[in-house]
Amino acid sequence: MEYVIETENLSRRFGKVAAVNKLGLRVPRGSVFGFLGPNGAGKTTTIKMLLGLTKPSAGTIRILGQPASRNYLNRIGYLPDVPNFYSWMRGEEFLTFAGQLFSIPPKELKKRREDLLALTGLEGVKTKIGGYSRGMKQRLGLAQALINEPELVFMDEPTSALDPIGRKEVLETISQIAQRCTVFFSTHILTDVERVCDRVGILNRGELVMEETIAGLHQRFGKKALRLVVAGDPGPLAAGLVKKTWAQEVRRENDSIYCTVFDLAAAQRDIPLLVSQCSLGLVRLEPVETTLEDIFVRLVKS
Amino acid sequence: MKNFARLLAKEIKEILRTYKLFVVPGLFLLFGLTSPILTKLLPELLGSMVGEIGISLPEMTWVDSYAQFFKNLGQLGLLALILTTMGTIAEERNRGVAQLVLTKPVPRWAYVLAKYAANLLLLTLSAALAFGAAWFYTDILFSDTIFLAGLQATAIFLLNTAVILAVIILASSLSKSTIAAGGLTVLGLILLKVLPFLSDFLGKYSPDALGGYLVRAYSGAPIDSALWGVAAFSLVTIALLLGAAVWVFSGKEL
Numbered sequence: 001m002e003y004v005i006e007t008e009n010l011s012r013r014f015g016k017v018a019a020v021n022k023l024g025l026r027v028p029r030g031s032v033f034g035f036l037g038p039n040g041a042g043k044t045t046t047i048k049m050l051l052g053l054t055k056p057s058a059g060t061i062r063i064l065g066q067p068a069s070r071n072y073l074n075r076i077g078y079l080p081d082v083p084n085f086y087s088w089m090r091g092e093e094f095l096t097f098a099g100q101l102f103s104i105p106p107k108e109l110k111k112r113r114e115d116l117l118a119l120t121g122l123e124g125v126k127t128k129i130g131g132y133s134r135g136m137k138q139r140l141g142l143a144q145a146l147i148n149e150p151e152l153v154f155m156d157e158p159t160s161a162l163d164p165i166g167r168k169e170v171l172e173t174i175s176q177i178a179q180r181c182t183v184f185f186s187t188h189i190l191t192d193v194e195r196v197c198d199r200v201g202i203l204n205r206g207e208l209v210m211e212e213t214i215a216g217l218h219q220r221f222g223k224k225a226l227r228l229v230v231a232g233d234p235g236p237l238a239a240g241l242v243k244k245t246w247a248q249e250v251r252r253e254n255d256s257i258y259c260t261v262f263d264l265a266a267a268q269r270d271i272p273l274l275v276s277q278c279s280l281g282l283v284r285l286e287p288v289e290t291t292l293e294d295i296f297v298r299l300v301k302s
Numbered sequence: 303m304k305n306f307a308r309l310l311a312k313e314i315k316e317i318l319r320t321y322k323l324f325v326v327p328g329l330f331l332l333f334g335l336t337s338p339i340l341t342k343l344l345p346e347l348l349g350s351m352v353g354e355i356g357i358s359l360p361e362m363t364w365v366d367s368y369a370q371f372f373k374n375l376g377q378l379g380l381l382a383l384i385l386t387t388m389g390t391i392a393e394e395r396n397r398g399v400a401q402l403v404l405t406k407p408v409p410r411w412a413y414v415l416a417k418y419a420a421n422l423l424l425l426t427l428s429a430a431l432a433f434g435a436a437w438f439y440t441d442i443l444f445s446d447t448i449f450l451a452g453l454q455a456t457a458i459f460l461l462n463t464a465v466i467l468a469v470i471i472l473a474s475s476l477s478k479s480t481i482a483a484g485g486l487t488v489l490g491l492i493l494l495k496v497l498p499f500l501s502d503f504l505g506k507y508s509p510d511a512l513g514g515y516l517v518r519a520y521s522g523a524p525i526d527s528a529l530w531g532v533a534a535f536s537l538v539t540i541a542l543l544l545g546a547a548v549w550v551f552s553g554k555e556l
Contacts, residue, residue, distance in 0.1 A: 051405050053556040070407065078405040084398045086312075088319045100308045101406040144402065 002029045003062075004152045004182045005050060010059035012045050012206075019045040021206040023059070027199075029151075032178045034197035035186040036296060042206040043186040044081065047156050050184075051078055064151060074102060077150035077181075081157040083141030087130030091122050091140045094129060095147055102148040109147075116143040120173060135166030142173055152182045159192050171196055190292045200292075204300045214292070221298065222290040223248070225260045226267055231281035240274050258288065306412035309403075313420030322386050322424070329382045330375060330428040334435030337371035342443045364444040368452050368520035371436040372459060375429070376516075380466065383425065384487055387470045389480035390417045391551065396478045401556045411548045418471045418544060422464055429460050448522050455520035458529075462512040465536050466491065468543035475551040507535040 005027035012020040020042040027033045037043045048054035050061060052070060061068040064075055085094050092113055099109040117123040120139035132140065138158060145153050158174070159167040167189075174183060174196050187193060193200055193214075200217065202209040212220065230237060238257050241250045246263040261267040264287065275282045317323055345359040391414065394400045404413060433456040441447040473486035498505040505511075511532045518525050 048555070053401060053405065055555065070409075073405060073407045076405075078402070080398055080401055082398060083402065085402070086316065086399065088316060097308070097312055098402075098406060101305055101403070101408055103304065141402075148406075 003027060004029045004064050005033075005184060006062040007050075008060045010046070010049060010061060011057045012042075012049060012054065013057045018206050020049070020056075023203075023206070023208055025201055025208060025211070027182065027184055027201075029182055031199045032174070032183045032185060032197045034193035034200040035184060035203065036188065036190070036193055036200050037186070037203035038188055038300060041188075041203045043188075043203055044156055045206075046203070047078075047154050047184075047186060051076075051154060074148065075151045077145035077148065077153040079138075079141045079145040079153070079155045079158055081160065083137055083144075085129045085137065085140065087128060089129055090127070091125055091129060091132070091136075091143075092117060094140065095144055098144045099147045104148065112147055112149070116146055119143070119146075119176065121169065135162050135169070138162060138166065138170055139173070142170065142177075146177060150181055152184065153177065155183065155185045157187055158185065159189060160187065167192070190296055194292050202296060202299055209299050217292065217295055218290065221295040223260045223294075224262070224264045225258060225288040225290065226264070226271070227253075227284070227286050227288045228257045228259065228271065228275075228282070229255060229284040230257075230275055230278075231283055232279070234280070237275060237278045237280060240278060241271075244270060244274075246270070256284075303412075305408050306416055309408065309412055309416035310419050313416050314423065317420060317424050325382055325386050326379075326424055327428040327431060330379055330432035331435055333371055333374040333379060334432035335439065337374055337436055338367040338439035338443050341367040341370045362444070364440050364447040365521050367440040367444055367447075368436070368455060369517075371432075371440075372455060372516060372520055375432065375459060379432075380463065383421075383463065383467070384470060384484065387421050387467065388474055388484040388487055390421070391471070391474040392477050392480050392483040395554070395556060396480070398556075404556060410552045414471065414475060414548045414551050415544065417474075418467065418547075421467055421471075425463055425467060426460060429456055429463070451520055451522040454525070455516050458512050458516045458519050461533060461536050462509060462516065465494070465509040465512075465539055465543070468540045468547070469494065472543050472547040472550070475547040475554070507531050509536040509539050512536060 003026045005025060007023050007025045010020060010023040010025070011018060023046060025046075035043055035046070045054060049056045050063060052068060052073075063072045066072050089097070095113045095116060096109060099112065104112065114123070117125075120143045122136065122139055122143065125136070129137070129140065142155075142158070145155070155174070159170050162170060171192060174185065177183065178196065185193075185197060197214060199211075199213050201211045210217070228234070228237070234252065234255070234257050238250055238252055241247050241257065241259055244267070246261050246266040248260040248262055251258045259267070268285070271285055272282055341362050344362060348359060391400070400413070404410065433452060437447070437449055437452050440452070441449070469490035470483075470487045473490055474483040476486055477483045494508070494510055497508040498510050506528065509532070515525060515529050515532065
């Protein structure tokens with residue numbers, strides 16, 4: 001497998017605090033890699049080190065097969081968490097400026113600029129960037145990150161400050177560009193990761209807790225679980241469930257009971273009988289899929 | 303080198319499309335237009351103010367007009383330059399714009415030097431425009447005006463201000479805050495003033511000596527050849543300050 005990002009023992013210390021600690025990361029070409037972590041986990045510091053904006057305290061970096069240098073800047077794109085531009089420029093002017101810095105020939109640049117403005121829904125916008133909304137700036141940031149047709153795009157929390165519509169638009173655009181290049185996408189919004197990523201790295205307190213495909217994570221850490229809703233007091237039923245050998249964890253959640261199990265079939269067979277023995281009415285019994293959030297919280301806490 | 307030219311073009315476009323176009327050239331031009339007129343009217347104004355006391359004031363000359371013009375440029379003009387330029391790097395770094403530009407194949411030296419070059423260009427055009435106006439009105443209002451004296455003084459003023467601009471650029475690359483960059487600029491200017499007291503050599507050749515030559519130039523007094531030494535030392539100072547700015551900025555985390 002070819003990797004576009006490889007780090008070994010990558011570390012960054014700020015005084016006594018290790019923002020990133022001995023990070024070993026491998027991002028396969030063509031993937032949409034979700035770089036997950038709670039706030040302050042070291043995601044932005046890692047991205048800045050990969051881009052050469054921050055110097056590592058220790059460790060090595062290889063981007064697109066090259067050791068850390070400015071040589072690969074021609075082949076990558078970057079969208080910061082809060083993209084800021086020259087407010088006196090118009091969006092298409094900034095794209096032209098960005099394209100010129102990559103020495104893209106004028107004819108080709110014009111075509112790419114028009115394509116990207118269409119892709120990000122900014123075509124025909126004549127307002128100066130100073131008058132752009134947050135979502136428009138994010139979309140322009142995305143467009144400028146793609147102007148050089150990069151092989152690898154870094155996106156730092158691209159959706160965290162957007163409203164639901166803005167988020168949906170940006171995620172759709174990411175899905176589209178993922179067909180052309182590798183996307184390295186840092187976030188703490190797990191639903192975004194589930195929506196667009198095929199692989200994740202989970203970072204906590206500067207350390208990589210896990211690196212896996214989304215499917216692999218579910219397979220390794222997903223639990224079989226059921227949710228029950230009954231008519232009446234669920235207390236005695238919960239007490240009864242705890243005694244069952246197939247029950248792993250039983251938890252009251254408002255009016256329902258959440259139960260993780262070792263044997264789903266046995267649980268589905270026994271529960272209606274148990275409900276009936278407790279003189280309760282069974283309103284709902286449904287299997288619950290373990291969410292990425294559950295896995296994330298468990299991994300980060302452990 | 304190509305990206306230096308592209309960044310310079312962007313900086314020039316920025317000057318043309320923002321308030322900067324009006325502040326520095328506007329203020330400089332205002333001084334060029336008003337200094338000769340105010341100098342001409344000064345005896346009458348003072349005379350009307352003191353009334354019957356009967357103080358006799360010497361008649362103003364073209365030298366007084368030039369002196370007033372360069373005094374204004376060196377004080378308020380310089381203040382305007384500092385205020386409009388001190389955030390040129392610091393603010394872009396603080397706002398994150400520098401991140402977007404410097405994650406493209408742009409060397410940091412090009413980023414820093416393009417800012418210096420664009421502001422120097424603005425300064426040169428502003429000074430030339432202002433001197434044109436000052437000379438025009440001085441020549442109309444006063445007799446025997448020497449054009450070359452004013453032109454030489456403008457060149458010396460420009461060299462002195464080019465040193466100050468390099469101090470501003472260094473201060474702006476040192477700090478992430480515009481206000482701090484302004485403070486560092488003031489500190490740098492104080493150091494330039496202190497420099498001549500450190501040794502006889504610096505006393506003779508430091509950029510601060512340009513002030514004395516400026517007065518001699520606009521007065522029409524002969525200028526000795528030591529000016530070339532001061533000019534050369536000023537150019538070296540500019541190179542050192544800009545080299546330091548590039549070095550500092552290259553090590554900065556964005």
